[in-house]
Amino acid sequence: MATIVHQKDKRTGITYAYESVSHWDKEKKQSRAKRKLIGRVDPATGNIVPTRKRKEKEAERLKNTGPVPAECVKRSYYGATYLLDEIGESLGITEDLKRCFPDRYQQILSVAYYLILEGKSPLSRFPKWAALHKHPYDKDIPSQRSSELFASISEDERYQFFCLQGRRRTEKEYLAYDTTSISSYSKGLKQVRYGYNKEGDYLPQINLALLFGEESNLPFYYRKLPGNISDVKTIKNLIADMDFLEYKKIKLVMDRGFYSEENINALFQNHLKFLMSAKLSLTFVKNELNNVRDNIRTWTNYSQKYELYALTQSIRWTYSQKRPYIGETLAGERRMYLHLYFNSERALEDEKEFNIKLINLQEELITGKRRPEHEKLYAKFFDVSSTPVRGIKVTAKQTAIDEAKKNYGFFALISNEIKDPITALEIYRNKDLVEKAFGNLKERLNMRRLLVSSDASLDGKLFVQFITLIFLSYLKKHMQDNDLFKKHTMQGLLDEFDIIECYHQPGSKLRVGEVTKRQMDLYNKVGVTPPTSLQ
Numbered sequence: 158m159a160t161i162v163h164q165k166d167k168r169t170g171i172t173y174a175y176e177s178v179s180h181w182d183k184e185k186k187q188s189r190a191k192r193k194l195i196g197r198v199d200p201a202t203g204n205i206v207p208t209r210k211r212k213e214k215e216a217e218r219l220k221n222t223g224p225v226p227a228e229c230v231k232r233s234y235y236g237a238t239y240l241l242d243e244i245g246e247s248l249g250i251t252e253d254l255k256r257c258f259p260d261r262y263q264q265i266l267s268v269a270y271y272l273i274l275e276g277k278s279p280l281s282r283f284p285k286w287a288a289l290h291k292h293p294y295d296k297d298i299p300s301q302r303s304s305e306l307f308a309s310i311s312e313d314e315r316y317q318f319f320c321l322q323g324r325r326r327t328e329k330e331y332l333a334y335d336t337t338s339i340s341s342y343s344k345g346l347k348q349v350r351y352g353y354n355k356e357g358d359y360l361p362q363i364n365l366a367l368l369f370g371e372e373s374n375l376p377f378y379y380r381k382l383p384g385n386i387s388d389v390k391t392i393k394n395l396i397a398d399m400d401f402l403e404y405k406k407i408k409l410v411m412d413r414g415f416y417s418e419e420n421i422n423a424l425f426q427n428h429l430k431f432l433m434s435a436k437l438s439l440t441f442v443k444n445e446l447n448n449v450r451d452n453i454r455t456w457t458n459y460s461q462k463y464e465l466y467a468l469t470q471s472i473r474w475t476y477s478q479k480r481p482y483i484g485e486t487l488a489g490e491r492r493m494y495l496h497l498y499f500n501s502e503r504a505l506e507d508e509k510e511f512n513i514k515l516i517n518l519q520e521e522l523i524t525g526k527r528r529p530e531h532e533k534l535y536a537k538f539f540d541v542s543s544t545p546v547r548g549i550k551v552t553a554k555q556t557a558i559d560e561a562k563k564n565y566g567f568f569a570l571i572s573n574e575i576k577d578p579i580t581a582l583e584i585y586r587n588k589d590l591v592e593k594a595f596g597n598l599k600e601r602l603n604m605r606r607l608l609v610s611s612d613a614s615l616d617g618k619l620f621v622q623f624i625t626l627i628f629l630s631y632l633k634k635h636m637q638d639n640d641l642f643k644k645h646t647m648q649g650l651l652d653e654f655d656i657i658e659c660y661h662q663p664g665s666k667l668r669v670g671e672v673t674k675r676q677m678d679l680y681n682k683v684g685v686t687p688p689t690s691l692q
Contacts, residue, residue, distance in 0.1 A: 161205075163198055172198040174205045233291040235669065236657025236676070236688070241270050242293070243685040244631050248375070250624065253321040257314045264306055267294035269624045274651055291659055291667075307617025315620050320402045322377040322627075330372040331408040331432065333588040334415070336364050336382070336391065365619070366391055371410065371587040374634040378402070379623055381616065392420040396427050408432075408574070410588045425491050426478050430574040432584055435495075437564050445470050445495055446567060453499050460579055465500040467578035474573075496570040496578040504566025511562065515553070522551045635683040653679060657688070 160179075165172045175192040182189045196205040245251040245266065254262035270292050271283050278286075284297045298306065364382040369375070380398065382391065392415055399407050409424070413434040424431050435442050449468060458466045472495050478487040518534055521527055522541055535541065538561075540552040575581040629647070636642055641650065658670040669688045680687040 161195075162192065172200070174198050230663065231661040233659055233661070234289055234655055234657070235291045235659035236654035236672070237274055237651050238270055238290055238292050239657070239669075239688045240651075240654050240680070240683070240685055241266075241273065241628055244628055247684070248627065248631060249322070249325055250627060253318055254624070256321065257318045258310070261306060261309065263293040263295075264298060265310075265621055265624065267292040268298065268303060268306070268621050269628065272622065272625045273628055274655060276648060304614055307615075307621065308613040310617035310620050312616070315616075316402065318620075319378045323402055323404050326370055326373055326375070326377065330370045331410050331430075331584050331587075333369045333371055333410045334366070334395065335369075335412065335588070336366045363615075366395065369630075371584060375630050376623065376626055379619070381619060389415055389417050389420065391415070392417075393423055396423055396429065399429075400427070406430075410585060412588065421474065422476055422478060425474070425476055425573065430572075432570060432572040432575055432581055434585065435569045435571045437567060437569060441472060442495065442569050445472065446497060446564075446569070449497060450563075450567075453497060460582075463579070463582065464502065465498055467496065467498045467582065469576060469578045469581075470495045470497065491573065494572050494574075494576055494581075496572070496575075496581045498568050498570075498578065498582065499566050500568075501566055503568075507565040508562055511565070515558070519551055519553075523549055525549065632683060639682040641679075641682060650679065650683075 160177050162175045162177045163172055164175060173194060174196050176195050177190045177192050179188055179190050181187075196207040198204070199206055242251075251262070251266065254265055258265060267287070268280070268283070270290075271278075271280070271286050274290075275282065275286060280303050281300050283303065284299065287294075287297050366380045366382060367376055368378040370377065378398070380391075380394070408430040409432070411431065411433045413436050416433055416435060416439075421431075421433075437443065437446060449470070453468055454466050458468045460467055472493050473490045474493040476489050476491045480487055514534075515538060518531060518538065521531065522535060522539060527535065538554055538557050540554060542550045542552075544550070570578075570581050570585055572581055575584065632647060632650070636645070636647065636650065645653070653676060657672055657676065660668045660670065662668070672687055672689075677687040
């Protein structure tokens with residue numbers, strides 16, 4: 158019969174409780190007791206507090222001692238995946254993925270590593286790559302499993318990741334916002350619609366909107382859109398997403414495709430700072446430009462660094478906000494800054510291009526090879542007459558030509574925060590990081606065409622490719638900052654690291670192979686401590 162026995166440890170002063178079971182020892186011919194520790198006695202209540210099982214203690218001990226020794230001898234490529242491990246740790250990517258995808262984050266990272274290191278290779282070749290490389294998941298992910306992985310990534314998990322990543326840097330910089338199109342002929346994707354891409358082609362496609370930090374050069378949010386949605390219609394949902402993700406003090410940089418009175422009012426209403434390109438045909442821009450057109454080209458307005466003239470006009474924006482719940486519209490004024498610029502080199506290039514266009518139009522009229530899409534231009538810039546004797550006579554409308562040329566070299570930006578025109582110009586020019594990021598996404602990650610057949614797989618694949626874009630953007634920035642592109646392509650740099658091996662041996666920790674001085678220097682230049690051994 159079992160009894161409970163209390164025994165005090167004189168060294169620690171803790172009283173332990175044991176389950177004691179008496180039995181008869183036939184050899185010694187006497188009663189013996191077998192004890193089993195069940196817990197410690199709480200001195201205040203007298204209750205028994207259970208202790209952890211020995212197996213739990215052992216599991217915790219192994220967890221804290223680092224990697225479990227290998228069970229067989231194995232050699233793997235490790236230098237490039239080590240680089241990505243370190244970048245993932247420093248940017249919080251690994252930590253944030255682990256919080257959002259505790260059971261799949263290693264698979265997501267391994268697929269992302271493969272997409273980064275193997276460029277345009279299809280996922281069907283992942284098993285071969287996985288067998289040769291050390292990577293977070295450390296197992297094969299067959300093609301069917303990768304499709305299941307993509308489909309398992311939920312909207313809620315993605316937004317949780319965006320929220321965690323955004324908190325790491327949104328208050329520190331302006332965010333470039335833009336969209337791009339990705340062509341697809343899949344009939345199984347609901348948001349594929351015909352629309353015009355950035356090259357002007359009318360194709361079935363989806364659109365992708367992206368937020369990109371201008372100083373960090375890192376993306377941290379994207380959203381998938383139907384292919385027929387124009388840029389100007391995306392602002393309200395962007396603002397709603399920013400509110401949902403609890404991003405604070407947002408500062409947006411956008412091109413003129415996002416301009417509308419409704420969008421500017423919405424940005425003011427939500428207290429968001431913005432910098433946006435503006436068309437010269439807008440009434441308030443046209444009026445201010447006409448006021449300064451003759452005196453903008455003075456020495457005090459000249460920027461030697463950018464070789465252009467710049468000045469700023471403080472203007473009043475007529476603000477309105479509809480409040481349907483009380484049946485009224487709130488009206489007022491808000492301060493805004495209009496930055497005007499004139500670039501003489503750009504003016505010459507625009508005029509040269511325009512003259513070539515006029516020559517072609519005139520030639521089409523004279524030869525009678527008129528094109529239907531040019532009829533409005535013919536009527537705008539030329540008078541055409543015809544007689545039996547002299548044939549076709551084409552006369553240019555000089556007044557219309559002069560009117561078209563008068564704004565060449567000028568451009569405008571508007572902001573509700575930035576007062577200095579050169580500061581505004583520098584921030585806006587960094588916006589091309591978004592376009593370059595899209596280039597990376599499409600070209601390096603093979604996204605010119607969508608190769609999925611379901612919306613769930615598309616959403617998951619876009620998310621994993623977005624993770625790869627963060628890594629690639631980090632590498633690109635460090636390569637630019639250290640002039641590494643003079644001697645290396647990004648793929649060449651990754652290949653330089655990829656030849657470093659690691660060794661798995663039974664009973665031993667992971668051992669890293671030889672690292673040359675050149676490789677150590679490259680690691681340091683991309684902000685990563687060179688590997689020595691895995692602690």
